[in-house]
Amino acid sequence: MKILVCVKRVLDPQVKARVKADESGVDLANAKMTMNPFCENALEEALRLREAGVGEEIIVASVGGGKTEETLRHGLAMGADRAIQVVTEETLEPLAIAKVLKQVAEQESVGLVLAGKQAIDDDSNQTAQMLSALLGWSQATYCSEIKIEGDKATVTREVDAGLETIEVKMPAVMSADLRLNEPRYVKLPDVMKAKRKPMDKIELDSLGLDTANRLTTLKVEEPEGRAAGVIVNSVSELVEKLRNEAKVI
Amino acid sequence: MANLVIVEHDNNEVAAATLHAVTAAQQIGGDIDLLVAGENCGAVAEAAAKIAGVSSVKVADDAKFGHHLAENLATLIVEVAAGYSHVLASATTFGKNVMPHASALLDKAQISEIVEVKSPDTFVRPIYAGNALATVQSSDSIKMITVRTIKFEAAAAEGGSASVEAISGGTDTGLSRWVSQAVSNNDQVDLTSAKIVVSGGRGMQSGDNFSMLHSVAEKLGAAVGASRAAVDSGFVPNELQVGQTGKVIAPDLYIAVGISGAIQHLAGMKESKVIVAINNDSEAPIFQVADYGLVADLFEAVPELDAAL
């Protein structure tokens, strides 16, 4: 079974996002970027499936311009076999991204698509579900455990009430939660090897898809901050303040 | 304008989160209809009809909707959505799972986790773990929306008298099958609606030590929450996680114990009215958002707090 892993380049999770002065968006110039953490979980799972003999070739794909290739190289260094960059300088919405990824999944005849449950920049939490709908494949989101046997998979999902287990028919689209696995570290020889792995580039325009955005961002602003608080010196002072000043207990 | 709100429920009761989505629909304006899809969910439909401000409730009672599997439920939403300008659901794992699937089938964008309605086509939503707020305008004929519950008051659960109409439709896609659900402890106070939350982090050191927090929580009528580090370390189950990738809550009082205050944790609790931090590192970032900070060893401070209550 071929596996497609969808990966996104995002602002490093340790970096605090800064809004641009003209309120047009978040300032990413010279910011440290990484592979979206959930996408690393998705890729790690694909690698483990291959190690377990369930997966064969692993393709990492990303839609984006500029330095998206760097993120794909990281995926290759983790262990993916080859990479596909769908090149565009536009910022596409999840629906458009899903349309593009559908085409890639079909062209490559994959049997499983793994994605992150959400990208930590736009926090949309949509792409995998949309891709499942467009492909007409089973959907398993927020996975913390995946077991694939033949044409079925048993998946444990992290939901608000706890853990839900479902069984899905393959092919399927699955989205990874952070507790699915611990992504491996990349070693220097892997980075060197990754440089020689195949990287296909496809121009978005050549796909002939309707990827027009439906939303216009009117402005991006910083949320109101919280006023500075006080340091109390003892538990009794804390309790007194909560009772008489904040009146919350 | 006409709004359709997808009701979240367990075939017995309407989930509280839905009441917040109804309020968002009220702010958009126009009629509000509800869609209840489930199996043997008559009681839910009756309760839904009593929610204030609702015109009608459509009920699809069918085994294929019993466990709200996204593939089946989305086909029904697509059929019903045709008559509406706005389709809303709460931004819970229920809404987040099914709404994008339905949106894609309709070839519509989804506007995730709105926190404010500016006008019927313009909404505010947080991005970058809440470190930025984007105002977005939609050009779609049907606006597909999930609602961040903490930013909209709950609509009154009583007082309405909507009509109830049974409908059929939707497809059994046969793609997924529900197997089981593990619910850890449902006699505790619900984290998402609790007025007071006591949360523990890696500083708690073990799951056993969480009993200290449970004791304080019991005295305050509070729910217990946790950081991702506490969940990852196996101290507590995943449904207690507060944060960007866990639950987003805004209680009147949030007590963070042994939690450093990472961006991703703050994303889930910084809208709380009053924040207390107990941490032995005076440099911990949690103190920057705390109204009351106590620099102390939690293993001394928490028992003391317990005794003082």
Ligand SMILES: Cc1cc2nc3c(=O)[nH]c(=O)nc-3n(C[C@H](O)[C@H](O)[C@H](O)COP(=O)(O)OP(=O)(O)OC[C@H]3O[C@@H](n4cnc5c(N)ncnc54)[C@H](O)[C@@H]3O)c2cc1C
């Ligand atoms: C300046 C700026 C302006 C923006 N304006 C808008 C706007 O007007 N409207 C709007 O909706 N969004 C806007 N965005 C956000 C951008 O469009 C989103 O990043 C994109 O829609 C994907 O959403 P997401 O990453 O949150 O998806 P999610 O659904 O959260 O992503 C989940 C998973 O999908 C996969 N995935 C997501 N994106 C890709 C990709 N490019 N390639 C491969 N796999 C991927 C990954 O596996 C990822 O983990 C803007 C962003 C910026 C920086």
Ligand SMILES: Cc1cc2nc3c(=O)[nH]c(=O)nc-3n(C[C@H](O)[C@H](O)[C@H](O)COP(=O)(O)OP(=O)(O)OC[C@H]3O[C@@H](n4cnc5c(N)ncnc54)[C@H](O)[C@@H]3O)c2cc1C
């Ligand atoms: C993509 C992504 C998503 C994430 N999502 C979430 C999320 O949803 N929720 C979340 O919480 N995190 C999330 N995280 C993780 C987050 O970045 C932090 O790693 C995590 O919140 C740290 O948890 P903590 O504060 O419990 O642990 P630590 O950062 O290790 O902090 C422990 C604190 O306890 C204090 N302490 C230790 N011993 C004592 C003592 N005896 N008395 C008093 N204080 C003590 C220490 O001083 C320290 O400040 C996410 C990370 C990523 C990359």
